[in-house]
Amino acid sequence: MTMLKRRILTGIFSLLFLILAPIIIFYANGTIMGDDWNILATGGVLVRSMESGSQLFVNGKLKDITSFFTRDYFLKNLRPGVYTILVKKDNYNDWSNMITVYPNKVVESIVFMLPKEINVTEIKKFIVEDGLSSSSIKQTPKVNPNYEVIDALFSTSSLVKKYVSVLSTTTSTSTKYAIGTKENPIRNRHLLLWSEKDTAFLAWDGDIDSAPKIFCKYIKDTIKCDSQLIVYSFETKIINLDFFLGETEKILVLMGDKIYAIEAEQNQNKKPQLLYKGKNPDFRVFNNIIYIKDGVFLGQAEI
């Protein structure tokens, strides 16, 4: 290559660099050219954890249909304002959120959708052993050891043992603490969950700078985080509550004859999603499984 040719090439590449660099930086920061050639500072919304095959609507317009590999969707170049995000999938509860978009900022929203019908598989008290199935020999049912273990989760003494063991050593295990109260909240690392009458609360007792995003919101271009939030105010008194399958941003609540799941995220449109309806149910979350006891019925939710 001759020196002249190389100088021309160097000039072209330098020019390309000088032109492209500011364009890419502005674009990366959400600044775009509007229809009328004015400069616009846009924001974005990251909609996360959608079920595959979900339809994503923004202000009523279909934006995307998710697949197994793309369960998140980044809505970019949104002008500042309020947007209604709706996610739908057949046989699932709809999920919706109203999100305020700020210039050069991204708001994350985690979708929480449960199937409309959740199967609860019964855990039988007795099991029949295979092998000796001759008609002449009568099979004697044996007690299912799993049943005994799970059933024990619902006894008051084991509850006290499970939750109160984390309290200080001066606390007597015989003290009748109400589980999930402000004095004795359910703890998941630094997250504390409790209810007062019909309202579920979530609090963060760690360093406020590392609090989960659900505790934070934008106030005048800065992020403000609180150490406590109201998850939801229900219509009736909460009897029992816990974190949803070990997750920190969704909870389970028992009210009357119904068990609901609800997200803790600050979402004006959130609604409790029915998980189980019975006569006198109760639930426990153990080893990432939701167990439900309703009278003599014991089962596990298939989620």
Added chain:
Amino acid sequence: MDYKNTPYYRVGRAADLHGKDRLIYRLLEILPGFLSWATIIGTVLVSYFLPFWAAVFIIVFDLYWLLKTVYLSMHLRQNWKKMKHNMAVDWEKMLLNIKYDHIYHLILLPFYDENIDIVEKSLQSLANSKYNKSKMIVVLATEAKTGKQAEIIAQEMTKKFTGFFGYFCVTKHFLKATDEMPGKGSNIAFSAEEIRRKVLDKNMIKYEDVIVSAFDIDTVIYPQYFECLTWNFLTAEEPLKSSFQPVPFYNNNIWEAPALSRVVAVSGTFWQMIQQERPERLSTFSSHSVCFKTLFETGYWQKNMVSEDSRIFWNSFLARNGDYQVVPMTYPISMDANLDRNLWHTIKSIYKQQRRWAWGVENMPYALFGFIKNNAIPFYQKLRFTFVLIEGFWSWATNPIMIFLLGWLPVIIGGRHFQSTVLSYNLPVLTRDLMTLAMLGLLTSAAISISLLPPRPDRVSWRQVFFMFIQWIFVPITVTIFGAIPALDAQTRLMFGKYMGFWVTPKFRNYNK
């Protein structure tokens, strides 16, 4: 006063100087490591304290890298076309109209303790050369300290190759503890002086008629190498103010070497090919050639440092007040890719070899110090070479780390406020996209590398050839682990005054494969 006659001319390290000069030289030794570490640490700190600006810097840097990759790929492709042409040309014909029968070639082969097969293959390639062998002076430059085995090999080679060439000599170098460092430089400098006294002066051969080729012991020449070199020498504008640089291929054992070694080796070849298209940035590297008169006036290769192959260029450049250049031959010579007993030893060898090459950074304080002391060099030239040197060593040690390791740092440590910005969400996507585009250039590299391979031996399957193509996916690993890290290692050593010694790359060829 001639720069050559100053105490700075042969300086190896800061300790060779005194007073203020020592301090300046020491600061210049610290400079490359300081710049590289400042960049890396600075990126981490800025990512934490000013993540927005770190992200802006990373995006700008990624764009620069992409454009640079495309720009250099164009140079590579251009040089490849030229090389294919040069390899096809009949250089004997090219010399038909030029008087060249007065030209002698002095070939120096520094020999340490390598295997006899390696020595023999190199000598055999010289014997197979089409050039008039009566005009070739071949020297096996041995080291006295390597002992009996090396001596036996030297004797066997003498027996076998005496009579093939005009002169075949074996020199034995005894290391002078006072001003010499063990290594190639002291050996070939001694050898060249021996040949001057015992062959050139004795036979009244003019120094300006002798072209010296300082090879490695594993260097295997292509049949018309000396014709090509002679043509370049005789047609150069300033042959006595020039060094001649071939392109090092690592084809001797390329079919046996593992993928990592091949990628590193071919990347080295590509870098040299790119540099051949930019001769104003070129300095001598590894095997190179120069007129004996020039070499003699320069004072041979420096004996008190490691990377004598590039230093000889800077010696000549400073001694001639900047009136010196490297002429790119765009013609290959072949050497060994790194290959040791097993993969792990090979990996260690690659790292050590790359670190030794990166130790070429010791030439940076030498050159910059020379620019300060030698006022006869034009200012523009000083400025250009200062930029070339600093940018070269800085980018070698930092760019892959910045691109492949630090690109996402602001997103990770930038804090909640930055993590909720559009820039934070776009940074990984943009970095990935720009890098993917840059990696597309590797397709060109893969195609060129296949075209430069020696003929496929029968024992090598087409599957292996296919792997030669897809091996380029290792580039992000090789440029970081065998590029940036050894370069940073070398610069850090220089920065702390932990000077490196010469390390002989183990030469191993698996003939049973």
